[in-house]
Amino acid sequence: MAEARPRVRTGPSLIQASGVRHSFGHREVLRTTDLTLREGELISLLGPSGCGKTTLLRILAGLLIPTAGTVSRSEDAHESGFVFQRPVLLPWRSALANTLLPVELTRRVRVEDRARAVSLLRTVGLAGFERAHPAQLSGGMQQRVALARGLMLRPRILFLDEPFASLDEFTREEMNLELLRIFEEEPDLKAGVIVTHSLEEAAFLSDRVIVLSGRPGEIVDVVGVPLPRPRTPDCKDQETFHSCISHLRQLLRSGAASPR
Secondary structure: OOOOEOOOOOOOEEEEEEEEEEEEOOEEEEEEEEEEEEOOOEEEEEOOOOOOHHHHHHHHHOOOOOOEEEEEEOOHHHOEEEEOOOOOOOOOOOHHHHHHHHHHOOOOOOHHHHHHHHHHHHHOOOOOOOOOOHHHOOHHHHHHHHHHHHHOOOOOEEEEEOOOOOOOHHHHHHHHHHHHHHHHHOOOOOEEEEEEOOHHHHHHHOOEEEEEEOOOEEEEEEEEOOOOEOOOHHHHHOHHHHHHHHHHHHHHHHOOOOOO
């Protein structure tokens, strides 16, 4: 087992959101938001349904232009991957072909691309399933393919929109551990942002939890998670972990903390 170490020291800013707001027509969904993502950290966006988590994630990822405010990105931040809530796999393509799709959309697939796709499927626990089609895979296995696909172009930042929400509790915990392992082992991956409704998932995965509340949504607090890395299921037995979850629950219930 790898030796536990303190929380990763964060590096330079990768993404800086300043005064970001967003509306769909006349409906405001996200109030003024300031947020920085730094190299070396994994952050969660936590909050109730409709509070603007996915909207903020898409703005940070560059998939959505905010109604107001600015988003500054470092050179590394322009290289990113996105994993959606549902796997969104093409049913007529194999796991390998689905993983290769981002490459096919940008250029001709090379021999080394196929080798990387096979390696990524092995990394996410799907060695031997390269030729399997989505209908032959469980929900957890399909999400593993989606994760491999999100990593295909060697992103510096990985954005994940509730990727494990539809999985059973055991599979979800397994995928949480898989995600943490990937962040430890993928040399190109510098940071990540994940949207979740789960307090336990947010506390277990993150260095910081960004708590949003209200409709329209706003950041009500930013909670640091002082757990060592690499993390194991044993971390969930620690008082620090339970205290963090208790604090997050209180914030969500009250929605009254002073915005930061």
